[in-house]
Amino acid sequence: MAELRRTQKQISERYWSIIGRYLKLHPWRLARTLVSALAFFGGIAAVVLYQKYGREAFFNSGPLSRNHAMFANDCKQCHDADAGVPKDGAQLAASLKQRFHNGIDFAAIDRKCETCHERHSLHEPNVVENRSCSACHMEHQGPGPMRAVASFNCASCHNNSEVMEASAAKGAQMPRDAFHLRPHSPQQVVFELPRPPRGYTEVFESFWNDHPEFQLKREQTRDPDVLRFNHQRHLTGADIPQVNGKKLDCNYCHKPGIDGRFMERVTFAANCQACHSLQFDIKNPEMQLPHGDATAVRAYLHSLPTHYADLAVKKGIARPEQIQTFVAQQISQLRDQVRSGEELERRVFFTTDPYKPQLGVAGTRAAFYGCAFCHEVKPQTALVPAITKPVFVDRWMPQSPFNHAKHVGVKVTGVSETGLKCDDCHHATSSRETSDVLMPVKANCVACHSPQGKVVAECATCHKYHAPPQNVAMWEGSQRPGSSASRGAEAARTLKDVLLGSRLTATR
Ligand code: HEC
Ligand code: HEC
Ligand code: HEC
Ligand code: HEC
Ligand code: HEC
Ligand code: HEC
Ligand code: HEC
Ligand code: HEC
Ligand code: HEC
Numbered sequence: 136m137a138e139l140r141r142t143q144k145q146i147s148e149r150y151w152s153i154i155g156r157y158l159k160l161h162p163w164r165l166a167r168t169l170v171s172a173l174a175f176f177g178g179i180a181a182v183v184l185y186q187k188y189g190r191e192a193f194f195n196s197g198p199l200s201r202n203h204a205m206f207a208n209d210c211k212q213c214h215d216a217d218a219g220v221p222k223d224g225a226q227l228a229a230s231l232k233q234r235f236h237n238g239i240d241f242a243a244i245d246r247k248c249e250t251c252h253e254r255h256s257l258h259e260p261n262v263v264e265n266r267s268c269s270a271c272h273m274e275h276q277g278p279g280p281m282r283a284v285a286s287f288n289c290a291s292c293h294n295n296s297e298v299m300e301a302s303a304a305k306g307a308q309m310p311r312d313a314f315h316l317r318p319h320s321p322q323q324v325v326f327e328l329p330r331p332p333r334g335y336t337e338v339f340e341s342f343w344n345d346h347p348e349f350q351l352k353r354e355q356t357r358d359p360d361v362l363r364f365n366h367q368r369h370l371t372g373a374d375i376p377q378v379n380g381k382k383l384d385c386n387y388c389h390k391p392g393i394d395g396r397f398m399e400r401v402t403f404a405a406n407c408q409a410c411h412s413l414q415f416d417i418k419n420p421e422m423q424l425p426h427g428d429a430t431a432v433r434a435y436l437h438s439l440p441t442h443y444a445d446l447a448v449k450k451g452i453a454r455p456e457q458i459q460t461f462v463a464q465q466i467s468q469l470r471d472q473v474r475s476g477e478e479l480e481r482r483v484f485f486t487t488d489p490y491k492p493q494l495g496v497a498g499t500r501a502a503f504y505g506c507a508f509c510h511e512v513k514p515q516t517a518l519v520p521a522i523t524k525p526v527f528v529d530r531w532m533p534q535s536p537f538n539h540a541k542h543v544g545v546k547v548t549g550v551s552e553t554g555l556k557c558d559d560c561h562h563a564t565s566s567r568e569t570s571d572v573l574m575p576v577k578a579n580c581v582a583c584h585s586p587q588g589k590v591v592a593e594c595a596t597c598h599k600y601h602a603p604p605q606n607v608a609m610w611e612g613s614q615r616p617g618s619s620a621s622r623g624a625e626a627a628r629t630l631k632d633v634l635l636g637s638r639l640t641a642t643r
């Protein structure tokens with residue numbers, strides 16, 4: 136189709152006639168211009184005046200959260216005092232450009248956050264691009280507590296394969312010591328598995344979808360402890376006597392700590408001795424060896440006459456010569472049982488094969504079994520035998536602070552109608568080896584922590600984001616009553632050696 140053309144002249148004439156009309160003064164048009172100008176310059180003046188004299192709250196974009204409400208009249212705690220008031224055109228242009236591309240200038244606010252909340256920028260040392268505090272913690276959202284941190288903030292890295300790939304590469308260049316940022320007191324024995332070669336950089340979206348299976352399970356970890364204990368034998372064995380009129384249950388040995396989050400450590404005195412009472416003389420079941428120190432056991436055996444004399448007194452024998460006779464009789468009948476002092480000591484330390492329980496004898500539950508019944512015992516020339524110390528782990532999953540109090544007995548429709556029981560997660564009743572790690576697998580948790588289970592399953596439900604202060608005393612739950620520091624420290628060291636050993640063999 137041919138175009139309708141006009142000459143340049145025609146076009147310019149048309150424009151001039153329009154402009155001419157505007158150039159002519161007209162009362163209405165004049166009023167409109169004045170009003171616009173007033174609004175424009177008045178607005179700028181108001182901003183400047185309020186900056187100088189107005190109440191800060193005027194600019195507030197919403198009430199501050201409960202924790203920061205005390206700064207409601209002191210905006211500069213978080214906002215630089217002169218930020219936002221450009222001093223010249225260049226600054227205005229720069230600031231507009233910055234806003235246009237990056238939105239609010241979070242970097243400046245982040246620095247302010249960190250003036251009060253120190254060391255909160257660290258999550259993991261191999262993070263490639265940090266997130267702004269305000270991405271996760273939003274201010275000006277209302278006067279209540281700050282909103283819980285949403286999982287998409289975590290997924291912005293954890294579900295981004297490029298970010299995770301780059302983090303794995305960065306992590307590979309860093310020393311091992313840069314990781315594992317969860318300090319604990321020396322009393323606490325924490326099972327920290329070696330960081331995998333690519334770090335914790337699996338890509339996943341949510342807990343119930345592809346969140347990795349827990350490392351303990353994934354790597355088929357074994358418990359390095361050498362104390363012999365068979366859960367199944369004790370929980371289902373027909374010959375296991377009742378204690379306090381009750382069948383053995385989990386709670387007899389595993390008692391919740393003060394806050395109910397974790398269990399107290401098992402001890403020989405509280406949890407084994409009632410049945411395994413370290414008797415060594417079938418005729419005198421009251422005689423019991425001291426526990427927990429091989430040297431003390433040898434000293435006890437070397438002073439048997441004194442201990443039999445004490446027993447005589449307890450039995451009501453008063454006259455010295457009668458006591459002497461009693462002691463002599465007992466030593467002699469004991470010799471009939473074991474032949475010699477050396478033989479007795481050998482049995483005490485090394486018998487794994489039990490003397491048969493004296494079912495007929497009142498007051499006995501079981502006759503003595505050697506220390507080796509429960510322990511790994513090694514002979515040492517010219518010294519008392521070495522007992523390998525048991526290592527009871529206090530925390531198995533340090534990356535996710537669990538809470539028993541929120542789970543035991545919980546009823547959830549379709550999963551635990553009658554209340555959640557220990558064995559639903561731990562399956563101890565079917566475990567026969569100490570080396571079994573009785574920790575739950577992911578499926579145990581997904582049953583509830585998923586849209587189907589209808590229990591919250593945000594990342595922040597189960598994880599901390601900020602590396603805790605690198606200061607042992609401040610780390611929660613670090614003080615365990617009843618365990619001496621040196622003892623725990625030693626246990627922790629033993630465990631470290633064991634784990635280090637397994638790590639070395641694994642990387643060879
Ligand atoms: C505890 C820190 C904190 C305090 C105190 C605070 N703010 Fe904010 N403010 C923020 C953060 C963080 C943002 C970023 C946006 C967001 O998180 O919603 C923001 C954003 C803003 C914004 C919009 C974004 C912008 O920069 O253009 C305004 C306006 C604002 N604040 C005004 C105020 C005023 C006025 C006060 C004082 C009454 C104040 N704020 C006190 C943290 C704070
Ligand atoms: C002037 C000091 C100060 C500044 C600046 C500050 N805060 Fe706070 N913040 C506090 C105090 C005080 C609390 C109260 C809780 C506490 O005992 O730590 C708190 C609490 C919090 C909490 C815990 C909230 C909760 O519900 O448990 C978060 C998260 C937080 N601040 C994030 C921020 C962020 C993000 C910024 C920067 C935008 C910021 N804070 C700036 C002093 C400050
Ligand atoms: C800026 C990126 C980034 C964000 C955002 C992020 N993470 Fe991570 N996170 C990482 C990287 C990288 C690792 C891997 C560390 C390693 O290789 O040892 C990691 C590791 C972890 C680990 C396992 C490592 C350990 O020792 O504890 C947990 C748990 C975790 N993140 C939880 C979270 C949670 C919860 C959030 C959200 C509140 C979150 N992350 C947000 C980058 C991020
Ligand atoms: C007679 C005492 C006793 C009873 C009863 C008992 N346990 Fe244990 N439990 C122990 C001892 C000792 C250990 C430490 C030895 C070990 O590492 O296996 C242990 C360890 C554990 C561990 C730590 C993980 C591990 O692999 O070491 C869990 C979990 C556990 N028991 C769960 C249970 C549950 C669940 C029940 C009840 C069904 C139960 N226990 C009953 C003595 C007992
Ligand atoms: C309620 C009584 C009772 C308690 C409490 C008890 N046991 Fe036993 N235990 C028995 C009986 C009975 C046997 C079987 C004895 C036999 O086989 O001659 C046994 C057997 C054993 C065995 C050898 C059986 C095997 O197959 O492993 C070991 C080891 C053992 N117990 C360790 C412990 C430890 C460690 C504790 C404390 C954490 C403990 N027991 C607490 C009653 C108990
Ligand atoms: C029925 C099982 C059992 C028998 C038998 C037994 N122990 Fe133990 N032993 C334990 C348990 C459980 C622990 C760990 C809890 C504790 O220390 O109370 C332990 C801990 C120890 C410790 C480490 C204490 C520490 O300070 O960490 C030594 C040493 C020890 N036993 C020596 C002995 C000696 C010596 C004998 C023999 C006379 C013996 N045990 C017999 C169960 C047993
Ligand atoms: C919802 C699953 C769940 C239930 C139910 C549960 N636990 Fe646990 N339990 C765990 C998890 C997860 C850990 C690992 C926590 C850690 O050590 O970091 C654990 C750790 C343990 C430990 C070793 C660490 C410690 O606290 O000493 C023992 C022992 C234990 N549980 C016993 C029990 C007993 C006894 C019951 C029942 C009264 C029980 N658990 C119920 C999930 C569960
Ligand atoms: C119901 C509780 C729960 C939820 C929800 C959850 N996790 Fe975990 N997560 C765990 C436990 C338990 C472990 C194992 C901890 C350990 O072994 O110390 C774990 C391990 C991890 C690890 C280490 C993975 C590895 O390779 O071993 C990362 C990273 C992680 N979680 C990130 C996340 C992120 C991101 C989210 C949210 C999308 C999330 N988790 C949601 C319980 C949870
Ligand atoms: C029977 C259902 C059920 C199962 C199975 C279950 N949980 Fe939970 N869990 C809950 C409920 C209910 C809460 C409380 C939620 C709340 O406070 O809003 C909870 C809370 C939690 C919390 C937060 C604790 C706190 O201190 O606030 C963690 C962490 C957690 N669960 C981890 C786990 C892990 C790990 C597993 C698997 C070993 C698991 N849960 C299995 C029901 C369950």
Ligand code: HEC
Pocket residue numbers: 245248249252255256266267268269270271272284288289595598599600601
């Ligand atoms: C990827 C999300 C994310 C980012 C980014 C983030 N936080 Fe947090 N923050 C969390 C989560 C989740 C919690 C809940 C408790 C925890 O994980 O330690 C939390 C808790 C807090 C708390 C209260 C508990 C405590 O540790 O005292 C403060 C204060 C806090 N954050 C400040 C900050 C500051 C300041 C920054 C910026 C330097 C920041 N956060 C950046 C996710 C984040």
